[in-house]
Amino acid sequence: MPKRDLESNVVSLQHSAQLADFKVGVDNVIFSVDIEQNRLLILLILRQEPPFSDRWSLPGTLVRNGESLEDAAHRSLSEKVQVQNLYLEQLYSFGGPGRDPREAPESFGDRYLSVSYFALVSHSEAQFIAEGAKKGAKKIAWHEVGQLPELAFDHREIINYGYMRLKNKLEYSPIAFEVLPQKFTLNDLYQFYETVLGQNFSDYSNFRTRLLKLGFLLDTGHKASRGAGRPASLYRFDAIAFEPLKNKPLVFV
Amino acid sequence: MPKRDLESNVVSLQHSAQLADFKVGVDNVIFSVDIEQNRLLILLILRQEPPFSDRWSLPGTLVRNGESLEDAAHRSLSEKVQVQNLYLEQLYSFGGPGRDPREAPESFGDRYLSVSYFALVSHSEAQFIAEGAKKGAKKIAWHEVGQLPELAFDHREIINYGYMRLKNKLEYSPIAFEVLPQKFTLNDLYQFYETVLGQNFSDYSNFRTRLLKLGFLLDTGHKASRGAGRPASLYRFDAIAFEPLKNKPLVFV
C-alpha cells in the first residue's frame, strides 16, 4: 500500500521514505486520594528490564489491533489494579523523536508515541492484582506525589501534566464523586479537596455553605459517627441536579 | 527487532502479532477571528482524492522521521498559510480503529492515529500560500464556524473539540494578544471576545473596567480614529504584568 498524505491524499513518492512508523503506547497517570491520611498517591511500577531497569515508571501498554486508545488504557489499568469506580480521560500525547531509547538512532526502526491517560480511582476500593501471576513478580506501589522517586523515560513530565489536570478537574468537575463512597460527609469531601489542592485552599465553613448552596448534594438523612463529636450528616451526589452547573467552578483556590 | 511491552519491557511473543502499527498524522484546527465582520473562521481544504473526495477537511500531514509532533503541526500550517503571529497547542489524539477508511478491514495494514492541534492565527496577517505551486491546485478557504460544510473523516468531531478549547482558552489565557496587533483599542479586544464567545457575553462597559483593573493593559498614549466618534486609546499587552494572573479568569461568561 503506497503511503499517502493524510490531507491531500496525493501519493507522495518523494516523501515515502521519510514517513515515520510508530508503535503507540498508553501510559496511565493513576491518582488515588487517601482522605484518612491526607495523601495524594500515584500508582507506579518498578521496571525490571532495560531501558531504565530498576526505575519506577507509569503503568502502560502498547495498543493492539482492533483496540481503541481508551480500551488500551482501561486494559492496562485493570491488569494492575482492581477497582469498581474510576474516572478516566485522555491527557496528552508525547511523541518527540528520541523520547524512548529503544528508538534506533537515525531514521530506522519504529518510533514510540505515548498517549497518556489520566485516571482517578477509589483508594479504599482499589486492590492490587495478585503479583507474579504472569511472568516475573512486578513491584507495584502507591507513591505520594510529594515524594516521587526518579522515573523512567519522560514519565516525570507526564505526571506533572497529569497533576495539573487533576487540580483543574477538581475545581470544575464532579470527579470526586466518582471515587468517594455513595454516602459521604461534607468533611470527607473537604479532606478530599484539601489533599489534592493543598492546605488552606478554602475555609471549611465557607466550603460547606458554597457546596450546599449549589444544590447537588442531597442529605440522605443518615448520620455518620466518627467516635467523638457530633455525628455528621451523610450526603449523596445528585447527577441530575448537577447538570446545569457543568463547567462552572465548584470551589475557588 | 522484537516487539516489547512499553511498561514491562518483557518480550511478549504471544502478543507480538496483535500489536498495531501506526502511521501518525497531525490535523490542525486553525482558527482566525475577523473582528471587522464579527466572524469566527476555520481553515479548511477541499480534498481532491478518495476517500472523501470533494469533501472539505482539516489541513494535516503525516509525521516524518526525526520530526516532533509539534514540528509536523507547524510544517503543515506553514505550507498552507503564511503568518507571523500564531498560537499553537496540542488538542487531542483520535485513534480508534476504523476512523480512517484506508485502514484495512481486519488487523492488516497500518492504523491511522491523528494528533490534533489547535491554532489561532492573525486574520489580517494570514496570507494563503500560492495555490497550485505544488501538485494540483488545492482549494483552501476560511469557513465560518456557524456554517460548516460536511466534513471528511471525523473532522467535525475534532472541530467541536477545538471550538470548546478556544472558548476555554480565551477565558483563562491571553491568547488574544498573540494575534491582535501590537496596539489595539479596548473595542477591538471586545469584538474579538464577542465574536468567539457569542453576543452578550458581557456588558462592554464592565468588560472595560474589569480588563483595565487587572492591570496588564498599558495605555500607549496614542489614539485611533475610526471616522466618527471620540478617538479610542490604543493599548498594548504587558506580559510581565500578566504573569501573576496566570490561570485566573479574565472575563466571565
Next chain:
DNA sequence: ACAATTATGGTAATTTTTACCATAATTGAT
C-alpha cells in the same frame, strides 16, 4: 456533670458583579 471534640448554621464586613447612565471627543450635515 463536664471537658473535649466535631458538626452545623449563622453574621457582618468586604469585595465583586451587574445593570445602568452621564459626559467627552470626534465627524458630518446644515
Next chain:
DNA sequence: ATCAATTATGGTAAAAATTACCATAATTGT
C-alpha cells in the same frame, strides 16, 4: 458655526458573592 449622530470613557448604586469569623448543637470519654 452649530447641531445631531456617533463612539469612547468613566462613573454609580443595587445586588450578589466572598471572606473571616463566631456561637451553638450533639456526641464521647472521664
